[in-house]
């Protein structure tokens with residue numbers, strides 16, 4: 041039975057990175073049910089100033105994701121260069137501003 045279970049789990053396993061979007065789509069348009077390739081579209085997005093709940097949630101999620109990446113990078117930097125905590129927070133702050 042142990043073997044069967046192992047087989048099943050490898051079948052069920054979801055390849056997250058593989059199923060990731062090949063072309064980045066516009067998240068804001070996606071919120072509104074429109075699928076638009078993000079490339080060269082950002083400036084012309086008709087929802088770029090939209091303040092609906094969907095866009096708000098999308099932006100919040102994007103911010104969290106960006107923050108996670110920034111933190112991961114900062115911790116990686118910390119491992120490699122052994123920079124101080126103060127430097128890390130400055131790094132995060134300046135990234136946040138951009």
Ligand SMILES: [Zn+2]
Pocket residue numbers: 066067068069070076081085086087
């Ligand atoms: Zn758009």
Ligand SMILES: [Zn+2]
Pocket residue numbers: 071072087090091092093094095096
């Ligand atoms: Zn919206």
